[in-house]
Amino acid sequence: MQNEIQLKKNRMKKILSLAGVLMCLFLNAQAQKKNLDKIVAVVGNNIILLADLNQQYAIYLNQGNPEDEKAKCYFLQQMLVQKLLKQQADIDSIVVEDNQVDDELDKRMRYQIQRMGGQERLEQFLQKSVLQYKDEMRPDVKEGLIANKMQQKITENVNVTPLEVKKYFESYKKDSLPDIGTEVEVGEISLHPKLTKIEKQKYHDKLDAIRLRIKSGEDFGFLAKTYSEDPGSAAEGGDYGFIDRTTMVKEFTAWAFKLRAGEMSPVFETDFGYHILQVLERRGEQAHVRHILIRPQTTPAALERVKLKADSIYKDITVNKLPFSSAASVYSDNKETQYNGGMMLYADNQTARTTFTPVEKLDPAVFVVIDTMKVGSISKPIAFKNEQDGKEGYKIFFLKSRIAPHKGSLDQDYPKFKERAQKEKEARVMSEWFEKRKETTYIRIDDEFSTCDEMKLWVKQEKK
Numbered sequence: 001m002q003n004e005i006q007l008k009k010n011r012m013k014k015i016l017s018l019a020g021v022l023m024c025l026f027l028n029a030q031a032q033k034k035n036l037d038k039i040v041a042v043v044g045n046n047i048i049l050l051a052d053l054n055q056q057y058a059i060y061l062n063q064g065n066p067e068d069e070k071a072k073c074y075f076l077q078q079m080l081v082q083k084l085l086k087q088q089a090d091i092d093s094i095v096v097e098d099n100q101v102d103d104e105l106d107k108r109m110r111y112q113i114q115r116m117g118g119q120e121r122l123e124q125f126l127q128k129s130v131l132q133y134k135d136e137m138r139p140d141v142k143e144g145l146i147a148n149k150m151q152q153k154i155t156e157n158v159n160v161t162p163l164e165v166k167k168y169f170e171s172y173k174k175d176s177l178p179d180i181g182t183e184v185e186v187g188e189i190s191l192h193p194k195l196t197k198i199e200k201q202k203y204h205d206k207l208d209a210i211r212l213r214i215k216s217g218e219d220f221g222f223l224a225k226t227y228s229e230d231p232g233s234a235a236e237g238g239d240y241g242f243i244d245r246t247t248m249v250k251e252f253t254a255w256a257f258k259l260r261a262g263e264m265s266p267v268f269e270t271d272f273g274y275h276i277l278q279v280l281e282r283r284g285e286q287a288h289v290r291h292i293l294i295r296p297q298t299t300p301a302a303l304e305r306v307k308l309k310a311d312s313i314y315k316d317i318t319v320n321k322l323p324f325s326s327a328a329s330v331y332s333d334n335k336e337t338q339y340n341g342g343m344m345l346y347a348d349n350q351t352a353r354t355t356f357t358p359v360e361k362l363d364p365a366v367f368v369v370i371d372t373m374k375v376g377s378i379s380k381p382i383a384f385k386n387e388q389d390g391k392e393g394y395k396i397f398f399l400k401s402r403i404a405p406h407k408g409s410l411d412q413d414y415p416k417f418k419e420r421a422q423k424e425k426e427a428r429v430m431s432e433w434f435e436k437r438k439e440t441t442y443i444r445i446d447d448e449f450s451t452c453d454e455m456k457l458w459v460k461q462e463k464k
Contacts, residue, residue, distance in 0.1 A: 041076060042444040043083035052140065053079065062112055062125060073452030076445075080458055084437055085147035094153065096145040099244045099286050104141050105134050106241035110232060118235055154433055155426045160418060168421035169410045177408040180416075183356040186370055187324055187342035187398035190334040191310050191381075192391060193302035200274075203296040207274045208267050210292060215264070220278055220290065229273070230293040238290035245285065252277065256287045298392045303383075310381035310394035317378055317396070324378065324398045333393070342398065354415055356403070366397070373399040 041048040056075040061067065109130055116122040119130055126133050160168075210227055214220050221237025228234040245253055255265040255277050264278040273295035281288040313331050316322040328342025337344055346357040359367060369379050379397040386392075403412065410417060438458070445455050 038446070040446040040449055041080060041083075042442065043080055044087045044441050044443075046083040046087060048076065048079050048083065055136070055140075058126075059112075062122075063115060070452075073449060073454045076449055076452070077454040077458070080443070081434070082144060082147040084434065084441065085150040086143050087441070088437065089146045089150040092150070092153070094146055094149050096142060096149060098283075099242065100145060101138060101142045102242040102286060103244075103247065104145060105137060108137070108141070109134060109241070113235065151430065155429055158422070158426050158429050160421045160425055164425070165414065165418045165421045166410065168424065169408075169417050172408070174407075179405065180403075180408055180413060181405050182359045183403045184359055184362070184370060185355045185400035185402075186344050186357065186362070186366065187328060187400060188334065188337060188344060188366075189310075189313060189324075189328050189332045189342055189396040190337075190393060191306050191313075191331065191395070192333045192393040193298050193306040195296055195299065195302050199299050199302065200296045203294050204267055204269075204274055207276060207292065207294045211264070211267060211276045214276075214278075220264075220292075224290060224292045227294070228292040229295045230291070233291065234293075236290075238292050239280075240289050240291065242281075242283065242286045242288045251275075252291075256289050259287075295390070297390075303392060306394055307381065307383075310396060314378070314381055314396055327396075343400070355400075369397050370399050373397070375399055375402050 038050040039047050040050050040053055053072055053076055056079070057072055060071055060075070065071070113119050113122050113130070116125060123129055123133075128136075210223055214223060221239070224238030225234055228238050230238070233240055240248075243253075243256060245257060247253070248256065249270045249272070251268055251270045252275065255268060256279060259265060259277070259279040261279050261282050265276055267274050267276055269275075273293050275291050275293050277289055277291040279287050279289055309331075313322075313327055317324055317327050325341030329338055332338045332342055334342075340355075343355045344357060345353045345355060346361060347353040348361075359371075362370075365384060369382055373379060377399055379395075381394040381396055384393060384395050406412065408417065443458055445458055449455055
């Protein structure tokens with residue numbers, strides 16, 4: 001009897017002990033949940049959660065940056081700015097379409113997958129699927145696009161006059177004027193070999209055989225990973241996500257919006273090669289698609305044909321005096337420069353697109369050719385191979401001008417200083433806008449972040 005009583009007591013102790021452990025686990029989980037749900041900032045009727053801030057920090061780490069808790073202060077500042085712009089956008093009824101959000105999400109996912117070396121590695125890092133991650137990111141991405149649209153509206157009528165550009169230039173001290181390196185204006189005529197129908201047929205047949213395997217029951221995604229020659233989608237099983245009618249080339253778009261969900265196209269051709277395409281889902285004016293691409297390879301005979309064509313064009317320019325710009329518009333296969341007289345365009349974060357390119361930003365293969373050329377001269381046809389897509393062909397270069405290294409000059413560098421003056425004026429307008437909005441908007445920063453340098457301009461607006 002006493003043994004039975006002792007056994008009951010021991011059993012009760014174990015039950016109580018287990019209950020205590022479960023209670024501790026429950027309270028710990030609740031504390032973690034509460035911590036993640038912690039509000040770190042309030043802007044008007046919008047809140048910023050610690051979980052949202054941590055998500056931004058996780059993206060920062062995923063991009064290969066070192067751990068730095070102070071970075072969270074910067075991200076919080078960006079989120080405050082975004083919330084303030086979003087609040088005004090709601091008042092002004094500014095919206096973005098779902099397809100814009102889908103495009104931005106797909107672009108970000110492709111970038112992060114590439115950074116991590118594949119979708120599986122990214123999902124391991126995130127500890128969730130890409131689809132789940134995209135769903136979680138969607139509200140923030142949409143809000144960011146709306147905020148950008150609001151900012152564009154605020155600055156849309158901001159322009160600088162020649163007098164303002166002059167005043168901006170004169171604000172520099174002579175010894176602080178930027179050093180401008182050597183710049184060149186370079187034109188090109190780019191010629192790609194054209195394969196005959198017979199030369200291309202084996203690539204068409206290869207893809208058609210893959211298509212028949214899919215129709216026989218083999219997995220589209222697996223075959224895309226195995227055979228597709230599209231570096232942007234092969235690793236994802238050919239999946240492009242949602243596209244609209246403006247996203248892809250016309251032949252691709254035509255099939256994407258002709259097929260119903262689940263249907264697959266026949267083999268069709270674009271400038272990139274041969275494709276088969278399958279529609280996974282339709283959503284209004286959007287289609288979720290995947291494809292397999294096979295690129296026809298250049299033959300020696302096709303290269304010889306394009307070389308003869310390049311030699312003929314070179315003769316027309318140098319002997320028959322055909323203007324380079326006319327030759328580019330008629331013969332060049334580079335659609336970006338074809339209707340710009342063949343002139344290459346350059347743009348960085350500071351300036352608008354211009355025909356002047358810093359020599360250090362030139363493709364090394366182009367620099368080697370134009371480095372020894374005289375201004376106004378035309379190069380003989382040069383064989384080339386694009387490392388990114390493997391395309392081969394011939395190019396003819398024209399060195400229109402070369403500007404030696406110099407201190408920034410209003411005469412020589414007016415477009416650069418105009419762009420900088422424009423950006424400074426836009427920044428000033430935005431700063432004034434924020435100051436006014438902060439005065440009339442309730443803003444509260446959690447004590448954990450109130451000491452950040454980035455928060456000083458925001459904390460002083462706190463209403464206690």
